Amino acid sequence: MVAIGRVAVSILIPLVAFLVLWGGFLFLRDSNAPQSIIAIVAIIWGVGGVALLFLVADWLVNRTPLHVARRLQPFVFVGPALVILAWYLLFPTIRSLYLSFFDAYSKEFVGLANYIFAFTDNKMLEAFVNNLLWIILGTGGAVGFGLLIALLADRSKLERGFKSLIFMPMAISFVGAGVIWRFVYAYKPPGEDQLGILNAIVTFLGGEPKAWFTMQPWNNIFLIVILVWLQTGYAMVIISAALKGVPSTIIEAGRIDGASELRIIRSIIIPYIRSTIVTVSTTIIITSLKIFDIVFTMTNGNYGTEVIASMQYKQMFRFYHYGRGSAIAIVLVIAVIPVMWYNLRQFGKQEGF
Structure with missing residues (x-):
């Protein structure tokens, strides 16, 4: 019972x-x-x-x-x-x-x-080139600045406060960052009060205000700056944690042998944290491949700033062509999978799996 x-x-x-x-x-x-x-x-x-x-x-x-x-x-x-x-x-x-x-x-x-369209349409080809630009400059900029800041702030008295300040943009969503940076790049015709910080500085120095979003191909770089601003803090924190694991005895031995600080960084520190740098880079590459929010809020893909995700959004929700939108989405998934697989493999090596 x-x-x-x-x-x-x-x-x-x-x-x-x-x-x-x-x-x-x-x-x-x-x-x-x-x-x-x-x-x-x-x-x-x-x-x-x-x-x-x-x-x-x-x-x-x-x-x-x-x-x-x-x-x-x-x-x-x-x-x-x-x-x-x-x-x-x-x-x-x-x-x-x-x-x-x-x-x-x-x-x-x-x-x-639909896949033929994805690889032959002029706007899609433009999006592929722009995404490649985001990957190279966005990833390189974020990882480069993150590494530089981590090295400069390592074991300094102001390390915590300085890192907190750099990491702060990570708390902002991509849409929120786009809204903030619209005020940085905002443009008004000559003779009017400039609301944008950048144009206010330009006019204060005696120059003419610029419509930054229409300046091809530089407008893509202006958008990539936002990604670098957002992701530098992430790269800095992860790389900084890896720097703590570099044995100080090896660094001291290099200094005793007469190696310069630059040589120590290049020959000792960078090789020691290479796997961490690769992991951070692949993570930001995935973010760059999927980038959408910044482009959508800043230019909506106009003036030669289309990316793959924005093209997929337009085909799905503006032109209501679900076949093309789905094909572009699958292309994006296929592009992300190898990078994701490599990233997981790196995690596995670090964990000893």
Whole structure:
């Protein structure tokens, strides 16, 4: 009788948890309640649902034999997250791959026509070139400045405060950064008060105000500056942590041998932290490949500033050509996968896997 009761409870508790979560989902999906009420319910349902899921999973694992629990535990606790990732990442990717072989209305099969468009259209070729520019200058600038600042600030008295100041832009979203930098690059015709900081300085020095966003190809570089501003703090923090692991005895031995500081950096420090620099670089490369927010908020892809993601957005939501938009999205995914794989491989080497 006791065994039957345990089985019943083991079935009842997960069932109740599922019904509670499913009921909350249906309410959020179909409710006509005010937005404020829906937002409150969503927060409570989200936090409470995760807590309930954890408690139920923990309860089930603790009531299984030890040898089974050890094998089951990782899947029980990581499983829900993997399901959510599959639902929100894997399924849309498969769906996009399917749609990429169809026309604008997702009805007629067109084969590779959308991919041919992606690699032959003039605007797409412009986007590929611009993304390459973002990768080279954005990654090089962020990693270069991050490395330089990490070296200069390492073990100095003002290290914490200085690094906090440089890292601060990381707290700003890409859209927020775009809005901020619009005021830096803002342009008014000659004779009017300049709202943009950059043009205010130019006119103060006796020059003519410039419409920075229309100055091709320099306008791409002006946009890349924003990415460098945002990512330098990230590169600096990661590289700075790696610098702490460089044995001071090796550096002192180099100084005793008469090596200059530049030679020590080039021959000792850089080789020692090379894997960290590569990891940081690949992470920023992925960010550069997916760049969209800055371009969208600053120029909307005009004046020769299109990137792959902005072209995908326009094909999907401006021209409503779901086939081309999906094909461009798949091209972007394919471009990111090798860099992501290499990044994961580097993490594996660092962790000793």
